[in-house]
Amino acid sequence: MATPISDFAHESAARARGALRVVGVDEVGRGPLAGPVTACAVRLDPDRIPPGLRDSKTLTSARREALYIAIIAQAEVSVAHATVAEIDTLNILRASHLAMERAVAALQADHALIDGNLIPRGLGCGATAIVKGDATCLSIAAASIVAKVTRDRIMVDLAQQHPGYGWEANAGYPTKAHLAALQTLGVTAWHRRSFKPVHNILYQENSITR
Structure with missing residues (x-):
């Protein structure tokens, strides 16, 4: 299993540049054929960081669920979506960025740490793109976990309404x-x-x- 991320370097660097509300942002659901794309923004308290944070893709389902509960309890969290209609109208990249923008806006962030190499154009605050950020940045790792658990739960609910697709x-x-x-x-x-x-x-x- 991958080693947990041990430092708060990206967040501390943004704070050193004057940012007061630094959030990590990630999304899940670009590749599926069905369902919304889901984004999450997380503002961690440096004194209350849940132990064991790492990229959601490296965690078991049970461990993701446990960390999800801890993150919700110990951090400021915002989850947002772009709908299937928005995905079909805008394209999946723009829709995923729209979901990120919505998540960041809800936390009134002044700097966002974005997983990947592109910064959504409508964030309304400063931002840093971090390639493989979910594996190197605590806040992004937390966002990846919450986004993944949230969207998986949505798809389980939709599976009950539309059985047979798995x-x-x-x-x-x-x-x-x-x-x-x-x-x-x-x-x-x-x-x-x-x-x-x-x-x-x-x-x-x-x-x-x-």
């Missing part, structure tokens, strides 16, 4: 089982029509009915 296990990602279900069960209102596998099935259906 969303409770695949979170909407294009697994073989999900793709097969798209062929047999069709497209739901939660599927992203701008994504090629979904678009192709809709095109096939339109061609058949003409």
Whole structure:
């Protein structure tokens, strides 16, 4: 298992430059064929950092859930989404940035540490892009955990409403089982029509009915 992130260097550097409300930001859900894209912003208290923070992808589900509870209890947290309609209208990159902007705005941050190499254009505050930030920055790691747990829970709920696609296990990602279900069960209102596998099935259906 990956080593926990042990320092607060990125956050401390932003504070040294005069930022008072520094948040880490991450998103989850760019790759799935269904469901929203979810972003989280977290402002950690340097004196109350939950032990064991690391990139959510390196954690077991049980450990993510435990850290999620600790983060919610010990930090300022904001979660925001971009809808399927926004994803199809804007494109997935812009929609994920929109979700980030919403999460940051809710915490009234004056500096955001963003996972990745791009800074959303509508943040309204200073920002630093950190490649692989979820593996090197405590605040981003915390945001990655909360975003992942939140979106997974959404997809479990949606799986109960739309059984057969396996969303409770695949979170909407294009697994073989999900793709097969798209062929047999069709497209739901939660599927992203701008994504090629979904678009192709809709095109096939339109061609058949003409």
